[in-house]
Amino acid sequence: MGAVVDMDSARGKGPQPTLEGLQRLTASDINAVNTLILRHMQSEVALIPELAGHIIAAGGKRLRPMLLLACARMCGYRGERHVALAAAVEFIHTATLLHDDVVDESDLRRGRATANAVWGNKPSVLVGDFLFSRAFQLMVGDGSLDVLAILSEASAVIAEGEVLQLITANDTDTSETQYLEVIKSKTAKLFAAATRLGAVVSGRPRVEEEALETFGANLGIAFQLVDDVLDYASREATMGKSVGDDFRDGKITLPVVLAFRRGATEEQDFWRRTLERLEQEPEDLDKAIGLLTRHGALNDALERARHFSALARDALDIFPNCPRSRLCSTPSPSISSAATDRPQKARFSALWGPL
Amino acid sequence: MGAVVDMDSARGKGPQPTLEGLQRLTASDINAVNTLILRHMQSEVALIPELAGHIIAAGGKRLRPMLLLACARMCGYRGERHVALAAAVEFIHTATLLHDDVVDESDLRRGRATANAVWGNKPSVLVGDFLFSRAFQLMVGDGSLDVLAILSEASAVIAEGEVLQLITANDTDTSETQYLEVIKSKTAKLFAAATRLGAVVSGRPRVEEEALETFGANLGIAFQLVDDVLDYASREATMGKSVGDDFRDGKITLPVVLAFRRGATEEQDFWRRTLERLEQEPEDLDKAIGLLTRHGALNDALERARHFSALARDALDIFPNCPRSRLCSTPSPSISSAATDRPQKARFSALWGPL
Numbered sequence: 001m002g003a004v005v006d007m008d009s010a011r012g013k014g015p016q017p018t019l020e021g022l023q024r025l026t027a028s029d030i031n032a033v034n035t036l037i038l039r040h041m042q043s044e045v046a047l048i049p050e051l052a053g054h055i056i057a058a059g060g061k062r063l064r065p066m067l068l069l070a071c072a073r074m075c076g077y078r079g080e081r082h083v084a085l086a087a088a089v090e091f092i093h094t095a096t097l098l099h100d101d102v103v104d105e106s107d108l109r110r111g112r113a114t115a116n117a118v119w120g121n122k123p124s125v126l127v128g129d130f131l132f133s134r135a136f137q138l139m140v141g142d143g144s145l146d147v148l149a150i151l152s153e154a155s156a157v158i159a160e161g162e163v164l165q166l167i168t169a170n171d172t173d174t175s176e177t178q179y180l181e182v183i184k185s186k187t188a189k190l191f192a193a194a195t196r197l198g199a200v201v202s203g204r205p206r207v208e209e210e211a212l213e214t215f216g217a218n219l220g221i222a223f224q225l226v227d228d229v230l231d232y233a234s235r236e237a238t239m240g241k242s243v244g245d246d247f248r249d250g251k252i253t254l255p256v257v258l259a260f261r262r263g264a265t266e267e268q269d270f271w272r273r274t275l276e277r278l279e280q281e282p283e284d285l286d287k288a289i290g291l292l293t294r295h296g297a298l299n300d301a302l303e304r305a306r307h308f309s310a311l312a313r314d315a316l317d318i319f320p321n322c323p324r325s326r327l328c329s330t331p332s333p334s335i336s337s338a339a340t341d342r343p344q345k346a347r348f349s350a351l352w353g354p355l
Numbered sequence: 356m357g358a359v360v361d362m363d364s365a366r367g368k369g370p371q372p373t374l375e376g377l378q379r380l381t382a383s384d385i386n387a388v389n390t391l392i393l394r395h396m397q398s399e400v401a402l403i404p405e406l407a408g409h410i411i412a413a414g415g416k417r418l419r420p421m422l423l424l425a426c427a428r429m430c431g432y433r434g435e436r437h438v439a440l441a442a443a444v445e446f447i448h449t450a451t452l453l454h455d456d457v458v459d460e461s462d463l464r465r466g467r468a469t470a471n472a473v474w475g476n477k478p479s480v481l482v483g484d485f486l487f488s489r490a491f492q493l494m495v496g497d498g499s500l501d502v503l504a505i506l507s508e509a510s511a512v513i514a515e516g517e518v519l520q521l522i523t524a525n526d527t528d529t530s531e532t533q534y535l536e537v538i539k540s541k542t543a544k545l546f547a548a549a550t551r552l553g554a555v556v557s558g559r560p561r562v563e564e565e566a567l568e569t570f571g572a573n574l575g576i577a578f579q580l581v582d583d584v585l586d587y588a589s590r591e592a593t594m595g596k597s598v599g600d601d602f603r604d605g606k607i608t609l610p611v612v613l614a615f616r617r618g619a620t621e622e623q624d625f626w627r628r629t630l631e632r633l634e635q636e637p638e639d640l641d642k643a644i645g646l647l648t649r650h651g652a653l654n655d656a657l658e659r660a661r662h663f664s665a666l667a668r669d670a671l672d673i674f675p676n677c678p679r680s681r682l683c684s685t686p687s688p689s690i691s692s693a694a695t696d697r698p699q700k701a702r703f704s705a706l707w708g709p710l
Contacts (some may be wrong), residue, residue, distance in 0.1 A: 044515070126521070136510070
């Protein structure tokens with residue numbers, strides 16, 4: 001099941017999309033992050049590590065921590081602070097996932113195998129709160145008010161994005177601008193905070209903090225766009241993501257926004273019935289994928305993703321080319337010596353080229 | 356409806372329980388707190404201030420902020436930091452309330468008029484997350500890592516207490532020790548953090564921080580015990596609390612713990628049917644109140660509350676009697692001058708005598 005979107009030929013003959021490079025670059029640090037995550041999700045209340053372990057093991061990719069760790073490395077960081085902050089970012093992400101899965105009973109009946117389908121809404125909410133608190137305890141242990149300011153603001157913006165998404169859910173009149181507003185807040189903001197923190201722990205100048213924030217924000221938007229396309233187009237065996245969750249939930253993602261606006265009246269009626277009133281027949285998902293394909297909505301959404309991916313790559317341009325005398329005017333002593341052998345942007349961005 | 360528990364005669368002819376004294380003492384500060392709360396719950400996403408305003412207006416007593424403000428005053432504090440921290444504490448409390456109200460659809464049918472009954476589970480959860488993030492932004496604005504450590508740890512403990520309460524819910528085998536464990540975490544911890552912060556912002560020595568923490572912790576336990584008794588014994592006109600919510604939810608509070616253990620087999624069967632299996636008939640609440648009264652469970656729970664209330668009062672003893680040379684060894688310059696006219700413990704604890 002799923003639309004045939006030839007992501008390879010659209011992308012040209014470049015490298016395949018893979019996290020392997022990033023995983024190799026951050027492997028030893030990620031082990032330290034995982035150890036810290038395991039230690040800090042412990043509680044005498046046994047249900048907490050049980051439920052948290054379920055979602056933390058299932059969530060698994062550690063994309064945001066890896067980005068923070070890789071950005072810290074690119075900035076020449078040699079200390080240990082990035083490990084705790086990467087764990088904090090993953091805890092915030094996990095708490096968000098748990099709270100995003102809260103549903104009413106009617107939704108549960110649509111058969112989703114989330115933590116709250118197993119344990120119920122309330123334990124998921126409360127364990128999310130616990131992990132969120134643990135994230136802040138990790139930051140307090142780190143001791144930087146700058147870090148706390150970045151992640152507490154990011155948390156507030158994520159919550160705003162999630163509420164905004166609720167409001168646009170099931171509303172086929174949602175515009176591309178509104179859709180972008182939602183994913184900038186709910187997804188891209190934490191990417192941006194994670195990448196920015198790579199510069200912050202390294203004591204890099206503000207201009208590099210902002211470049212890495214721009215990198216993360218645009219990468220996050222591209223990531224969410226691809227994720228939304230995959231919900232209609234995934235080849236399940238390779239991508240490990242099932243098709244149709246967003247459709248069944250009535251989520252209005254960019255492919256739907258584009259197809260709805262390009263569709264004839266009876267097509268718009270179809271989207272309203274299935275996504276607004278959630279009156280869905282078994283064959284409706286295939287019909288939806290057909291409409292998305294006919295209007296080029298999936299390929300165009302991927303094209304948008306490439307646009308933001310290009311913005312992300314270009315934001316890294318200041319790193320190899322910057323005159324060190326200007327950009328590195330206030331490095332801490334321990335950083336300036338380490339920074340001489342930091343990885344070049346070219347090597348780093350190659351990891352993300354495929355996106 | 357509700358048991359007749361003569362709280363007045365059990366208490367003797369002392370002053371009536373009232374928050375008026377505390378309200379008078381903190382009136383101008385509370386106005387500043389309310390202004391700050393209103394400002395910081397704003398968001399471009401209109402549903403957020405709408406829903407947050409509903410619960411913040413309804414929650415209304417501002418007990419925890421008032422305690423923080425009063426403790427700061429007792430410590431002779433003359434600055435402005437206590438206002439933002441009181442708002443942060445209220446935001447954490449409000450977020451907890453919103454998340455505590457998350458239920459499954461079956462519970463909603465039992466007719467509770469909570470925020471999530473009006474807006475649904477998910478908006479309540481997400482607005483709670485927003486307020487929780489705002490609390491941390493207020494603390495970051497304050498700039499003290501000590502404050503952040505106290506409130507992030509408190510938040511984690513509250514979440515643990517809430518999960519523990521879920522586990523003991525509907526379990527009539529719950530012991531008094533387990534019950535105490537729950538209310539120490541879910542209720543008393545935030546009281547303790549609020550009162551401790553009164554000493555922290557004032558730059559008082561550690562021994563005074565700990566005394567105020569002990570005061571708040573015991574007061575919080577007493578508060579929750581009385582709250583649990585009122586759920587079976589409130590005179591609705593004066594206390595503004597309706598009777599029977601805990602019973603309908605199958606919550607195992609101390610009155611039930613005591614009555615269950617003192618009851619005959621058929622009484623235990625009654626508690627199991629009504630609170631474990633939630634098979635309740637209209638007349639069951641009256642029968643429950645009858646059993647609680649017959650076994651003296653409500654009066655004995657109040658007696659326990661008096662015990663913790665006494666511990667709370669006694670924790671304040673160091674304030675008037677402390678040799679200033681020993682206890683005030685490291686005051687900051689701005690504090691030591693202000694501390695000379697701080698209110699005596701006798702005046703302050705009189706506010707809480709009735710409890």
